[in-house]
Amino acid sequence: MLAGCTSGSASPDGGTATPDDSTPPTGGVFPASQVDPLVEALPQESVGDVPTMRLADGLVPPTNKWFSGLVFGDAPMPVFPYPISFQLTDDGVAAGMPQPVTSPTAIVGPALPDVTLDLGATESVVSAYDEVSVTVEHRDGDAVLGHTVVAQGSPTVSYTAASAQTDTLGAAVTAAGDGRGTIEVGDSTWGVVVDGGTLDGTSVDLDEGGSVVLVAIPAGASSEQVSTVLDAAASPLAGVATSWSSSGEGDDAVTTTELAYATAAGGDTLVVAAPHQGQTAKVSGCTDTGLRYETVYGTVPLAVGSSLTFDAPTTAPAASLDLGSLTDEQKTAVGEQLTKDVAALPTFAADTYFGGKSLYRASMLWQLAVQLGDDESAATLKETIVDELDLWTDPAGCETRDQECFVYDPAVKGVVGKAVSFGSEEFNDHYFHYGYFLYAAGVMAADDPELAERWQPVMDLLAADIASGAQNGSFPDRRAFDPYWSHSWASGYSPFADGNNQESSSEAVTAYSGLALWAAASGDAALGDEASWMLSAETQSALAYYVAPDLSDPVFEGFDHEVVSLNWGGKRDYATWFSAEPSAIAGIQLIPLSPTSIGYLGSEPAGGAEKVDALVAEAAPDGFAGALGDYVLMYSALAGPDAAASALTTLEALPDTAIDNGNSRSYAMAYILAAGAASAG
Numbered sequence: 278m279l280a281g282c283t284s285g286s287a288s289p290d291g292g293t294a295t296p297d298d299s300t301p302p303t304g305g306v307f308p309a310s311q312v313d314p315l316v317e318a319l320p321q322e323s324v325g326d327v328p329t330m331r332l333a334d335g336l337v338p339p340t341n342k343w344f345s346g347l348v349f350g351d352a353p354m355p356v357f358p359y360p361i362s363f364q365l366t367d368d369g370v371a372a373g374m375p376q377p378v379t380s381p382t383a384i385v386g387p388a389l390p391d392v393t394l395d396l397g398a399t400e401s402v403v404s405a406y407d408e409v410s411v412t413v414e415h416r417d418g419d420a421v422l423g424h425t426v427v428a429q430g431s432p433t434v435s436y437t438a439a440s441a442q443t444d445t446l447g448a449a450v451t452a453a454g455d456g457r458g459t460i461e462v463g464d465s466t467w468g469v470v471v472d473g474g475t476l477d478g479t480s481v482d483l484d485e486g487g488s489v490v491l492v493a494i495p496a497g498a499s500s501e502q503v504s505t506v507l508d509a510a511a512s513p514l515a516g517v518a519t520s521w522s523s524s525g526e527g528d529d530a531v532t533t534t535e536l537a538y539a540t541a542a543g544g545d546t547l548v549v550a551a552p553h554q555g556q557t558a559k560v561s562g563c564t565d566t567g568l569r570y571e572t573v574y575g576t577v578p579l580a581v582g583s584s585l586t587f588d589a590p591t592t593a594p595a596a597s598l599d600l601g602s603l604t605d606e607q608k609t610a611v612g613e614q615l616t617k618d619v620a621a622l623p624t625f626a627a628d629t630y631f632g633g634k635s636l637y638r639a640s641m642l643w644q645l646a647v648q649l650g651d652d653e654s655a656a657t658l659k660e661t662i663v664d665e666l667d668l669w670t671d672p673a674g675c676e677t678r679d680q681e682c683f684v685y686d687p688a689v690k691g692v693v694g695k696a697v698s699f700g701s702e703e704f705n706d707h708y709f710h711y712g713y714f715l716y717a718a719g720v721m722a723a724d725d726p727e728l729a730e731r732w733q734p735v736m737d738l739l740a741a742d743i744a745s746g747a748q749n750g751s752f753p754d755r756r757a758f759d760p761y762w763s764h765s766w767a768s769g770y771s772p773f774a775d776g777n778n779q780e781s782s783s784e785a786v787t788a789y790s791g792l793a794l795w796a797a798a799s800g801d802a803a804l805g806d807e808a809s810w811m812l813s814a815e816t817q818s819a820l821a822y823y824v825a826p827d828l829s830d831p832v833f834e835g836f837d838h839e840v841v842s843l844n845w846g847g848k849r850d851y852a853t854w855f856s857a858e859p860s861a862i863a864g865i866q867l868i869p870l871s872p873t874s875i876g877y878l879g880s881e882p883a884g885g886a887e888k889v890d891a892l893v894a895e896a897a898p899d900g901f902a903g904a905l906g907d908y909v910l911m912y913s914a915l916a917g918p919d920a921a922a923s924a925l926t927t928l929e930a931l932p933d934t935a936i937d938n939g940n941s942r943s944y945a946m947a948y949i950l951a952a953g954a955a956s957a958g
Contacts, residue, residue, distance in 0.1 A: 305746045305747030305748075305803070306744060306745060306746035306747055306803050306804050306807050307737070307740070307741040307744070307745045307746065307747055307749055307752070307804075308747040308749055309747070309749040309750055309751070311737075311749075312737075312738075312741050312745070312749045312751050312752070313749075313751065315672075315734050315735075315737060315738050315741075316685050316738070316751050318672040318673075318734060319672055319675075319683060319684055319685040319692070319735075319738065320673070320675045320676055320684045320685070321684065321685055321686075321687050322675070322684040322685075322686065323686045323687070323688045323689065324684060324686065324693045324694075324695060324697060324702040325686075325693075325697070325702030325703050327688040327689065328349045328350060328689075328703075328770055329349065329350060329351055330348055330349060331347065331348055331349075331353060331400075331401065331402045331403060332348050332402055332403050333402050333403065333404040333405075333414060336403070336404075336405070336406070337690050337750060337751075337752065337753045338688075338689050338690055338753070339403070339406055339411075339753050340689060340691070340704040340753065340756060340769040340770065341704060341707070341753075341756050341757035341765070341766050341767070341768065341769055341771075341777070342406070342408075342411075342753075342759075342766060342771075342777070343356060343357065343358070343429060343759055343762075343766060343776065343777050343846055344356045344358075344403070344406065344411040344427075345766075345768070345769070345770055345771035345777060346770075346771040346772065346773065346776065346777070347365065347403055347411065347413065348403050348770075349769075349770035349771065349772070350770060350772050353365040353401070354771065354772060354773060354774055354776075355387075355388030355774055355775075355776065355847070356388075356411075356427075356771075356776055356846060357375070357388070357776040357845075357846030357847050358410075358411075358427040358428055358429055358430075358431060359429050359430060359549065359551065359572070359574070359761070359762075359846075360374070360375075360432055360493070360549050360570045360572045360577060361373065361374055361375070361427075361432050361434070361493050362374075362375050362386075362387075362388035362389055362847065363388075363427045363434060364388055364390065365401045365413065366390075366393060366395075368395045368396060368397055368398050368399075369393065369394045369395045369396035369397075369398055369415065369444070370393070370394050370396070370401075370413070370425055370434060370436070371390035371391075371392065371393045371394075371447075372390075372391060372392055372427075372434045372467070372491055372493070373388055373389025373390055373391040373392070373465070374389065374391060374465040374467075374493045374570070375387060375388065375389060375572065375573065375847060376389075376464065376465075376571075377571055377572060377573045377832050379832065379833055379834060379835040379836050380835060380836070381835060381836065381837035381838070381851075382836075382837070382838070382850065382851040382852065383836075383848060383849065383850050383851065383852075384573045384832070384833060384836060384841075384848065384849045385573065385847070385848040385849075386572060386573040386847050386848060387774070387775065387847055387848070388774065388775075388847060389465075390447075391460075391462040391463070391465045391467060392446065392447065392448060392460050392462060392467045392491055393446070393447030393448075394434075394436060394444055394445070394446055394447070394481070394489065394491065395444060395445040395446075395447065396415050396422050396423065396436070396442075396444050397417055397422065397442070397444070398415035398416060398417055398422055399416065399417050399418060400415075400416045400417075401413050401414065401415050401416070402414050402416070404424065405516070407516050407517055407518065407519070408517075408519050408754065408755060408758075408759065408760050408761075409428050409429045409430070409517035409519060409536055409759075409760060409761050410426055410427065410428035410429070410431075410514065410516050410517045411426070411427060411428070412424050412425070412426050412516070413425045413426075420440070421439045421440075422438065422439060422440070422442060423436055423437050423438040423439045423440075423442070423483075424436070424437050424439070425437075426513065426514045426515060426516065427514075428514055428516075428517050428538070429517075429759070429761035429762065430517075430536065430538075430548055430549050430550070430551070430585060430761050431514055431538065431546065431547060431548065431549065432492055432493040432547055432549060432570070432579065433490050433491065433492045433493075433510050433513075433514055433546070433547060434490065434491040434492075435488065435490045435513030435514045435515075436488060436489050436490070436491075436513070437486065437487070437488045437513050437541070438473075438474075438483040438484070438485060438486065438487050438488070439485065440485050441483065441484050441485050441487075442482075442483055443480060443481065443482050443483075444480075444481045444483065444489065445479055445480060445481070446460065446469065446479040446480075446481060447479070448460045448461075448462055448479070449478070449479060450469055450476065450478060450479060452476075453468075453503065453504075453507065454504075454507075456470065456471035456472065456474070456475060456476050457469065457470050457471070457476070457507050458476055459494065459503065464496070465493065466493075466494040466496075466498070466503075467491055467492065467493060467494065468490075468491070468492040468493075468494050468503065468506055468507045468510060469481075469489065469490070469491060469492075470489070470490045470492070470507050470510050470511050471483070471487070471488070471489050472487060472488050472489075472490075472511055472512070472513075473486055473487025473488060474487035474488075474489070476489075488512075488513040488541070490510045490511065490512075490513055490514075492506060492507070492510040492547065493570070494506055494568075495566075495568035495569055495570050495579055496571075497568070498568055502566055502567065502568055505564070505566055505581070506547065506566065506568070506579070509545060509546060509547045509581040510546070510547055511542075512540035512541050512542035512543075512544055512546065513540065513541050514538065514539070514540055514546060515539045515540055515541055516539050517536050517537065517538050517539065518536070518537040518539065519534070519535070519536055519537075519760045520534075520535045520537070521533060521534050521535070521760075521807075521810040522535075523591060523806070523809065523810070525591070530590070530591035531557075531588040531589060531590055531591055531813075532588065532589050532591055532809065532810045532813040532814065533586060533587070533588050534586065534587055534588075534589070534760055534763070534810070534814065535584055535585070535586045536584060536585045536586075536760065536761060537583065537584040538582075538583055538584060538585070544583070545562060545563075545581050545582055545583050546581070546582075546583065547579060547580070547581060548560050548563070548579075548580050548581070548582050548583075548584075548585050549570065549577055549578070549579055549580070550577060550578060550580070550585060550587070551574065551577065551761065551762060551763075552574050552575040552577060552821065552827075553762075553763060553817055553818050553821035553822060554585075554587035554763075555587070555821075557586075557587045557588035558585065558586070558587040559585070559586050559587070560580040560581075560582030560583075560584065560585055561582050561583050561584040561585075561586070562582050562583055563580045563581055563582030564580065564581040564582070565578060565579075565580050566578075566579045566580060566581060571832050572832070573832070573847065573848060573849055574822070574849070575827075575830040575832055575833070576830055576831075576832060589763065589813045589814050589816070589817040590813065590816075590817065590880070590882075591809065591813045592786075592790075592809075592812050592813045592816040592873065592876060592877055593809075593873075593876065594789075594790040594791075594793040594794050594797075594808075594809075594812060594873050595790070595871070595872035595873045595875075595876065596644065596719065596720045596723060596794055596872060597644040597645075597648060597720075597872050598644070598645075598648075598872045598875070598947050598948060598951040599872075599875075599951050599954075599955070600648050600649075600947060600950070600951060602950075602951075602954035603947075603950050603951075603954075607950055608649055610946065611645065611649065611943055611946050611947050611950070612649045612651055612943075614942050614943040614946055615642065615645050615646060615649065615651060615654060615943040616651070616654060617942075617943075618642055618941045618942060618943045618944075619642060619646070619654045619657060619658060622639065622642075622658075622661065623635070623938070625639075625665050625681075626938075627680035627681050627696045628680070628694060628696040628697060628698040628701075629694030629696070629697070629698060629701055629710040629711070629714075630698040630699055630701070630706065630709065630710045630713075631698065631938065632669070632681060632694075632696075633710050633711065633712070633713030633714045633717070634713050634869070634938060634939035635665075635938070635939075636662060636665060636666065636669075636713060636714060636717035636718075637713040637714075637716050637717050637787075637869060637871075637939060638938070638939050638940065638941055638944075639658055639661065639662050639665075639717070640662060640716065640717040640720040640721055641720075641871075641872075641941070641944045642654075642658055642941055642943065642944065643655055643658040643659055643662060643720070643721070644720060644872075645943060645944065645947055646658060659721070662717065662721055663721065663728065665681075666714075666717065666718060666721065666728075666732055667731070667732075668681050668682075669681050669682065669683070669714065669735065670731070670732040670734070670735035670736060671735070672734055672735055675695045678695075679695050679696065680695060680696040681696070682694070682695050683695070683735060683738070683739075685738075685751075689704060689769075690751060690752055690753065691704060691707065691742050691752060691756070692707075692711075692738050692739060692741075692742040694710070698710075700769065703769045703770055704756075704769025704770070705767060705768055705769045706767050707742055707743055707756065707757070707769075708743040708756070708757050708758075708765055708784075708785060708788040708789075709767070709781060709784040709785070709787075709788060711739040711740075711742060711743055711788065711791075712743075712784060712785075712787045712788025712789070712790070712791040712792070713787070713791065713869075713939075714736070714739055714791070715736065715739060715740060715788070715791030715792050715794065715795040716787060716790060716791030716794055716795075716871065717791075718732055718736050718791075718795055718798065719791055719793075719794025719795040719796075719797065719798045720794060722795075722798040722799070723794070723797065723798045729798045729799050729800075733799055736795060736799070737799070737801075740792055740795060740796075740804060742756060743755070743756050743757060743758075743788065743792070744756075744758075744792055744804065744807060744808065744811070746803075746807055755807075755811070757785075758811050758814075758815070760814070762818060763814035763815065763817055763818040764779055764782065764785060764814070764815050764818035764819070764822070764844075765779055765785045765788075765815065766778065766779055767779045767780060767781075773845070774847075775845040775846060775847040775848050776845050776846020776847050777845065777846055778843060778844065778845040778846075779843075779844055780842060780843045780853060780854060780865055781865050781866070781868065782815070782818070782819035782822070782823040782824065782866055783819065783865070783866050783867050783868050783869070783870070783874065784868060784869070785815050785819070786812065786815050786816050786819055786871075786873065786874065786877070787869060787871050787873070787874075788815075789808055789811040789812035789815055790812055790871055790873040792804070792808040792811070792812070793805055793808035793809055793812055796808050812873075816877045817882075819866070819877070820877065820880075820882045820883050821882075822841060822844050822849075823840060823841055823842065823844065823866050824840060824866045824867075824878070824883065824892075825882065825883050825884040825888055826840070826841050836851075837851075838851040838862075838895065839863075839888075839891050839892045839895045839896075840862065840863055840866055840892060840895075842862045842863070842865055842866060853865050855904075856904045858903045858904045859895055859896045859897070859898065859903070860896050860897055860901065860903035860904055860905055860906040860909050861903065861904035861905050862896070863892055863893075863895065863896035863897075863905075863909050863912075864896070864904065864905025864906065864908045864909050865905060867905070867908040867909065867911075867912050868905055868908050868937065868939065869908075869937075869939045869940065870908055870911050870912065870940075870948055875915070875948075875951060875952050875955050878912065878915055879915050879952065879955050879956055883915075886915070886916040886917055886920075886956070889912065889913060889915045889916040889920070890913075890916050890920075892909075892912070893909055893912065893913045893916075896909045897909050897910070900927075901927060901931060901935065902931065902932065902934075902935040903935075905937060906931075906935060907928075907931065907935055907936050907937055907940055907945055908937065908940070910924050910927055910928060910931070910945070910949075911924065911945050911948045911949055911952065912952075914948070914949040914950075914952035914953045914956070915952045915953075915955070915956050916956065917953065917956045917957060918953045918954070918956070918957045920953065920956075921949050921950065921952060921953025921954075921956070922953070924949045924953075925946065925949055925950070928942065928945055928946060928949065
């Protein structure tokens, strides 16, 4: 719920993304001067088929965005600028107010064409975007008719005419003043505000530069509240600038996100805070309208203001488990298993997902060997890992082989592994894949500057692929990360009627943990600051929407599970892409249980022992041998020392086939012991 209003902008002093595509900043994370020579050193190749793109010339293709479905594929898909839905029609646009419907396994709010605006368009393309808003240019042949802007956190659809024209609304309008009216469609009410033109029935006559704004009015609004909403919607939205900062120390450290909503007139607009932003959410100069929207993510407030700020507790990345509380006997037991795991080290996989997991798994074994003083195992592991990372980080590797190497896709703009997996050639899951590489490289090069320097050209490209922040032209800024939702979107092209989606919140946290560790190892302070913000935000949303969601809102009545494992723009599912097993549905929110995870999964917002016990009971009713069940078992240790002792006993009897290929028995043992100790403290 919205906490309150501020008298002005918070003006964080961290990184900033501008709401237009004008002159790019000269600094920032991975500017063109740094990235261009690295990109040129890679082979240039589109590994997958280049998709159809509805995109203006000169723009970097916006993969993995909440609005990617507007851009890619043979036909545009609906998108979800929260709290509304938006879609392109054959001749204009349509918008709706999704109505949540809850079942035991899903909360669904599909896109609706409540209100339509016929512009006479024959073509529509994305002509500008930032991380929160998108601008669509509507054309009739070669003539530009006008532009529509929609944004996360805005219940408005803003159209501005490029020339004098007459447009047509798809439903009858009840007049509500000069140039203003309302439209009733089923249970939904939409407001219409015309500036620089006239509104007559369903006809909208616009002068050049005139605008029409459609706005979703929450249920139960009084005539006075409707007037307030229409007043605030009068100036069309132009874009949203994102900035961030950090403050405080220790347990009081927070990262702050500010989203500044710019309008054509420069004044206030309507702003909706997302549920995870909680009691820290503030709208500058705001008026709380007293109105609320019911959505698939809960009931949320509508306010009037110019910017939205919110905090997340700072999450610190961890390169290794804290084994300080282990007894000598426990260290010996872990060490004996470590020796077996090193002797049985499997061949590293050749694609970017399983290859990254292989490297991450081995780097965690190396950390254990170093911590336990097993010099022989540490030396063996380091030699193996370094050789493998040397292979992957050869910029010219793909000139001589078809695996364990990267190319640059000059059409879709990004780094792609030649051996693909899970649609990585379509830009799916890049941050999941590359996070494992960055974690492993960050761990191995932390105290070895020579390795960091050797790997940096390609590792920086993997980091730039998911975390650029300087409009460098080679990559979209923060490819998958959504600063409004504080989490990432996994699908590259998003060919879905329910919008984009994310499943593995845990691998997203691992990605930005790895990014932070690599930033530290390579000495990139700007990247480290950005990674800290993204990691802290992603951690907060992982708890709020996936692992420990607050399902007390009446909207969720009837949903019958502990986790929400697959979140979309327009629905939320208890499901996975790959398995219906309860252990997989929970486990995908836990994998790989990196050292960083103990901190956030053991935090107060994660729900404590009661939540751990409930999730484990749901995920492993018949034991832990199911898909990703080893991670559920490890997670169970966060319920306390007794649970950790029980988990160790269960782990001992768990067959090798039940240990995930990104995990090892010795790491699982160490994690359980460290988690049990942390939960006791």
